[in-house]
Amino acid sequence: MAKEKEEKNKYSIDKIKPTDKIDFNNLFKNPTQDFYTKVAKEYENSFNKVLKEITGGKEEKIYEERVDKINTNIQDFRGKIEEKRKELKINARKFANAIIIIFCFLIIGLFFLPFLIKNNKIIKEFNEFTSNQEAEIKKSYVEKGRVVFEFFGGFNLEEMRNLVLKTFNFYSIPEFDSRDFFIVSQLKGFIGFDLAEKFDFRNSYIYNVLYKELEFQNIITKGSKTITYYVGDELITKTVYAQHVEKTPFIYQRQALVVPTNYLPELSFRYAPGVSEKEIKRRKTKGIFTLEDEEFYNYYDFQYNSNLAIPFAQYFNVLTQKNMIEYEKFVREKEIEPLRLQKIKNWLFATRPINDFSEDLININWVSTFIIAFPDKNLNGYIQTLKNAIWQLIQPLINMITLTYTNKNIASESFEGLGKRYLSTFADLEEIGGKEKIQSNIVSILNDYFTSKVFNFNQKHDKPIYVSSERVGDFSGRVFVQDIRLNSYYGKNEIDYVSTGGTTVEVPFVKFYPNYEDKKSFFTSNFRFSNPNAYMKVQPKFRGKFNFGHENQLLSEIIQEYGVMFNNEALKNQAEFEDTLYAIKRIFDEIKAVKDIAVMVITNRGLGLYFDTWDYQNDKENAKRIVHSLKTSFSLE
Structure with a gap:
């Protein structure tokens, strides 16, 4: 961990500080009451504080x-x-x-x-x-x-969410090491990442990861046919039934909350629901190891390797048992969705399903989303909707910290990186993580794809889209070139002719076929905004739709000519903002042949140039031209 929190503040709204209503150095004794309950109680005040600052005192x-x-x-x-x-x-x-x-x-x-x-x-x-x-x-x-x-001062929902999180001591970190959440890619049914976000909390990290899960289910459809026949002189009429079993794909979006840890790396366990008192007595009679507090087993029966009973007992010590009982009683009483904790080696994590609307909540066009969903609300109605939406986004993070902090050794960990020595301190060292190099990898690209909608799936598809990729070259590590494949399935109505009962019955069913589209991306982390919340999206095909009215006529023309959209945070460093606009002009002037099919996104993670369609016949020539343009425009040679 490197940067002081005071240094971080200069990149955000200075008046937004962690609340003094929560003692962040004393959460491990009872995290349910000392953290979750206090956050829920303080949330409205925090939201109003952020709202006041982002609206800049507007009436x-x-x-x-x-x-x-x-x-x-x-x-x-x-x-x-x-x-x-x-x-x-x-x-x-x-x-x-x-x-x-x-x-x-x-x-x-x-x-x-x-x-x-x-x-x-x-x-x-x-x-x-x-x-x-x-x-x-x-x-x-x-x-x-x-x-x-x-x-709302042009702030997008992600920015506002991060400012609210800051009042609860969470700091958004653009730098991340994808190994910190590697475990997600090993989960059953995993087919691709959507988004990865990293937050500093106290002396460790928590990752918010969205991903897609594929599951095949047998769907049964039925058909029938009425037939007549004679038995002797008697005319018989009967209905013959048949069925078809179709293996059908279902794609779900899920959220994984991951806390990397160096505490007891040899121990793995997974959640299982509680067992009866009779079962506990049976285990004790047979000499099977059980934890001290029998009430714990009313709610949990974690599965683990029996050879690791000692580290299991270390993790689920008496205080942890007490805290987890308190947590479970609380979520049941308040009807809060419980998280189910798992640990595999160096990763503590929990997963949960999420609804489709959550995708739009991070989207920069959140105002349009709200107005389409709630067209007749007044301003106060939108403020209340915003307040509820931000709570929906931050609550799983609050929930996960509460659950993991039931163990005081996790709550006090000073995490220095996977595989390193376990370190502990109960005091918040008040440092913000920043040593990791921003990784030019698929997850960085997917963050842009997910939040900025840089690609479209143009073919017919009846299932959600998921992403796969293949690295095709990094050009000396300066510009990362990647083929992106968007995948889905489309359904066709078909008929199965089933022979049964001396006849053939037509059984309708829907058969799903895989389809995909290939996209192209160029990403470099060597050029990025210094402000963690700065955002810029460039779409030349939308030229003339954005008019900023900059005092510099040339810059105004660049904004209009290249369809440049940006948030308030991008304007805070005027010199950087102007240099970026000039570089954008240089890049697109050099790649005129493809500029109208390109989308550029610049954030604190880096710069991405994305192509929804790509001329694969001239792949190498086009790629070299674009890489050269990116390098020379940002002095990466």
Whole structure:
């Protein structure tokens, strides 16, 4: 660990400090009460503190009135549509037209054709009026999004989440060693990472990892057929049934929370639910090792190698047992989703399913997501939605720290890297991790893919997308070139002809076929923003859509010409911001032939250049040109 926390503060909002309501040096005695409960109690204050800072003292009432006015305008537009519908009697005219068309088949309807023509003319007029009003409604929603985004100071949800986490002593760290969460790739059904985030907490780290899991299930479909036949002179009718069993893929997104540790690396255990008192008595009678507190087994029956009973007892000492009983009672009483702790060698971890909406929560376009999901809320409604969304994002981290800190040796660990000597101190050394080199690897690229949506899956797909990759060259370690493969499955309705009962029964089923698309990425960690929260996305195909109005005319033109989007944190170092814009121009001027299919993302992790489509016939030539451009533009030669 290297950088002092005071140094970290200059990159963030200076007034955001860890709360003094929690003693972070005294969490191990009862982490459920001393950490989780206090965080939950303090969360609203922390959120409000962050909100006050990111809005920069803006008058909430003024923005509330602006949003209310837009909502009123939207309701007025909708009201005008309904008024016009009633005024022109549109529903009655549509019904009358249907009757006239029916009568036309009976000749008599021909006498009503003038009414049909008149009705159609009025309905067309109404449809044009409605289209105009809906266009105004759409404009109003765009304006509403702009006002809400302006109120929140242009901060994305990830930035706000990290600032709230900072009040609870979590610090987002861009540097990471993927070995710290290697265990996730070994889990059953694992098929690919989505995202990896590292946070410093006290003297150790916790990783938030999103990944995809593949599971095949046998789906049974049935079909039937009615047949008739004679038995002697008697006609028999019966229904014949058949079924088809199809091995079907299911792809789930899961979250893994990982705490690397050097405590008892020889010990591995996995969660299993509690057992009965009768079972405990049986074990004791047979001389099978059991922990001291029998109540512990009401909730847990961790599985481990019986040869490691001594380190198992060390880990689950009397205090740990007491704390874990307290944790389980608490989550049951409060109806909180419990995490199920596992340990494999140097990794403590827990996994949980997550819903699809969580993907959008980290997305930079969170305001659009909120407005689409909750179109009629006022500003306070969006603030409350934001507050709930951020809690949804941070709660698993709080939960995991609470669970792992039930063991005082984990709570006091000063982690210096996998495989090193176990060190312990109960005092927070107040240092921020930063020794690890940012890794130019697939996980860095996936962070951009996941948060910035740099790739699209353009083919038909009926299952979630997962990512696989193949390294194709690193060009002396300066620029990491990678083929990215997006994978999924698409379904086709098919028929299985099953012979049974002397006949053939058609059984419908859906068969899923794998499909994929190859993408190209270029990533370098040798150029990156100094500010951990700075973000820039460049999409030349969106030229002219972003207008920053920089006092430097050339920089304004670059922002417009190359479709440059950025957050407030990217502006804090003006010299760096301007140098980056000039470098962007140099790069895209050198790769003009492919610039309109490129997306560039620059963060504190590094710079990524991504291509949703790629000319593989000229692969080597294009790749060399791009690598040369990246090196020369950022003096990497």
